[in-house]
Amino acid sequence: MKTETRKHANIPIFIPHEGCPNGCVFCNQKKITGSCGGAKRDIKPEIEKALSTIDTNFTDAEIAFFGGSFTGIDKNDMERLLKDAFSYVEKGLVSSVRISTRPDYITPEILETLKKYGVLHIELGIQSADDKVLLASKRGHTSETARNACRMINDAGFVLGGQMMVGLPLSTPEAEEETARMICRCGAKEARIYPTVVFHETELCGMAKRGEYTPLDIGDAVERCARCFKIFLENGVKVLRVGLQSSESLSDEAEVFGGANHPALGEMCISAVYLEIIKEELLNKLDDANGKNTLVIECATSEQSKVSGHKKVNKQRLISYLSDMGIKIKNIKTVGVCDMSPYRVRTYFSD
16 A cells, blocks of 8 residues: 655744844844744744644644744743743654754754754755855855854754855855855755845845845846756755745845845746756757657656746747757647656657
8 A cells, every 4th residue: 555655844933033243234133033023932822823734644743943043042042942842742743843043053062952852953054155255245154164063963963954045245156056065065955045135224235225236136046046956956955945935034025125036936946947957858869859849848747837937938948949959849748747756857759
């Protein structure tokens, strides 16, 4: 009998680091702190409300402390929050606890505390492997700090996740690809990719207004995220998300001055990755196109819309790509195949 795959669900708890001394140029800590409860609040009602919507018979729930600096808050507050979360692990209602934090807020003592309270996944805000970018962003740590933190997290037996940003001041696509590769080399099993969004009342917003920084547009952000996504894919690192979500950060359009803040950004990024995968798959089959008028792309059934692209943009781009190769086709057909894995395709030409 076939075993049903269990689903996974995060119960996100946003804990801002009140009074963070680092002052990253892209962060508006005042607005973020004011947009949710602080570290001293009672989180149990939030957890109970989320659990009421989750069928734990079929779903593994995980309490996730987001905010980027969880291990930098007051130690007593951190332990109280972890203890409250761990009580749900002990009751069997959630499987584990996840936290996100900064590389400079990782020590052996902190890791010992996290392990005591059921933390399994640690997501590290690495952001960039380029020290010039980190300095220009006023990140407050170096790439070596990040590498050391990754080593400690792995050595302590946690599942490491690497968070990175594209489009930071002084950053380039090449620097961002190197950041993705560094995250892979450091042993991460998971990753998140965040295009830089410029929020009002941040130093970055002031830089943009003065012409000292140019926010990414959607097209550039998708292309740069896709290049990093493909590196993670090729190295077996699971990309958990591309782009902001409201439970983690301010993504309300009213708070945004500029940058790549689009609800379909993740889908567009994945579609761009598929486009490159399809092109690679086609390279040795172009001779078979003579006299044919349809390109057939077989993919996992659940991935058909992503293969076609947001508003079917991949079909348009493939027709143009083939035309540049001297191949004229009239139609592109995607076929769902139940037993194919995501990010795998088969292509052929037909009449």
